[in-house]
Amino acid sequence: MKERYISAKSMGLVSCHECHLLSRWPEISGSKIVYCPRCGSELHQRKPNSLTRTWALLLAAMIFYVPANLLPMTVTAAVGTVQADTIMSGVIYFLHHGSWEIGIVIFIASIFVPFMKFMILIYLLLSVQFKSIKQPKNRIRLYQLTEAVGRWSMLDVYVVTILIALVKLGVLAEITAGPAVIHFALVVVLTMLAAMSFDPRLIWDVVEEENHE
Amino acid sequence: MHKIACHECDLVHDIPPMPARSAACCVRCGSVLFRAKKNSIDRTLAWTFAGLVLYIVAVTYPFLGMKSGPINQQTSLLSGVEQLFNQGIYSLATLVLLTCVLLPLIELLILLFVFIPLKFNLRNKLSIPAFRLLGQIEPWSMMEIYMLGILVSIVKLAKMATIVPGLAVIAFGLLIFVLAFALSAVDHHMVWERLERES
Ligand SMILES: [Zn+2]
Numbered sequence A: 001m002k003e004r005y006i007s008a009k010s011m012g013l014v015s016c017h018e019c020h021l022l023s024r025w026p027e028i029s030g031s032k033i034v035y036c037p038r039c040g041s042e043l044h045q046r047k048p049n050s051l052t053r054t055w056a057l058l059l060a061a062m063i064f065y066v067p068a069n070l071l072p073m074t075v076t077a078a079v080g081t082v083q084a085d086t087i088m089s090g091v092i093y094f095l096h097h098g099s100w101e102i103g104i105v106i107f108i109a110s111i112f113v114p115f116m117k118f119m120i121l122i123y124l125l126l127s128v129q130f131k132s133i134k135q136p137k138n139r140i141r142l143y144q145l146t147e148a149v150g151r152w153s154m155l156d157v158y159v160v161t162i163l164i165a166l167v168k169l170g171v172l173a174e175i176t177a178g179p180a181v182i183h184f185a186l187v188v189v190l191t192m193l194a195a196m197s198f199d200p201r202l203i204w205d206v207v208e209e210e211n212h213e
Numbered sequence B: 001m002h003k004i005a006c007h008e009c010d011l012v013h014d015i016p017p018m019p020a021r022s023a024a025c026c027v028r029c030g031s032v033l034f035r036a037k038k039n040s041i042d043r044t045l046a047w048t049f050a051g052l053v054l055y056i057v058a059v060t061y062p063f064l065g066m067k068s069g070p071i072n073q074q075t076s077l078l079s080g081v082e083q084l085f086n087q088g089i090y091s092l093a094t095l096v097l098l099t100c101v102l103l104p105l106i107e108l109l110i111l112l113f114v115f116i117p118l119k120f121n122l123r124n125k126l127s128i129p130a131f132r133l134l135g136q137i138e139p140w141s142m143m144e145i146y147m148l149g150i151l152v153s154i155v156k157l158a159k160m161a162t163i164v165p166g167l168a169v170i171a172f173g174l175l176i177f178v179l180a181f182a183l184s185a186v187d188h189h190m191v192w193e194r195l196e197r198e199s
């Protein structure tokens, strides 16, 4: 499987990430910023500081994931009783009250997807840092998967928004957003930014280097 | 013939002129490099206009109603955001407002702003930054997730009250598809080539 594929970078070219125009990368660019001749956005052969940035955003997301799961998402006050619900207690409520499908949807979107995204991004980062050449194609698929599903974790944030909009008169009950909601939204935003700052082309740079030796 | 580099693996490809409704895939990693579309400008504009009509319905008509005994309550698309503001959670209110209300509107407006001049061969200096912005906001527009949130909330409140979906919810649900059709009708390569020639 020693095919000789040549990337734009090793041909001295650069592909614009906004408009995909392929242009020549100036030999001595130094610290000067190079702009796309077509759309004017900043050009980079690889996303700048991709690994460090991805690690930083990912670690921040993992830290916020803890309070997001432990603190209450909603606080429901109904005739004399006050009840605080975390994500997990919401899932368990659905499992016990007959709508287990909804329980599973929330579990997947809120708990499983962010966790899976952490694991995949850590694996991708380590695989590039340790110069792995195994299964680059499957790693690209994993990367595309994290990009595609990450946003669905916003589900529970929206559910809380809709619930407090509907149950607002305070006659039957009053629902207020708990402190977990903001942490949870941060987890989703930070993991999305982490996936965006990872550069999948780094996976192939390692493979190409290996083939040239 | 034009050259293009795969954005997932940076491999350079020569793309021959392609028939409409075909796609080119990267020979190394299999990602889609490029899709050729048919009647791209007309289809994009048609879906965008339909989207704007649905958008207006979605923000002005009643969204969800809740009936529980004597209490009958109406909400609009913006009620949730309003409540978050009232509870003092401004960052979250802004996030929901952006991802579910404002960004979809901005997407529709950018499509009009870029495609009407293209349709009538007019020059628009701001088309390039506007079209770049469209690509940047796409991942943050999350109407379809909000719609799933509505379904979950209806099930959650089913024991407490009857939820009556309003006209706005239906418009909102349709808008998700219409906006997706509008965006998928966009032929990015053609748009950039034309903007480059005209600038
Ligand atoms: Zn460009």
Ligand SMILES: [Zn+2]
Binding pocket: B006, B007, B008, B009, B010, B011, B026, B027, B028, B029, B030, B031
């Ligand atoms: Zn590729």
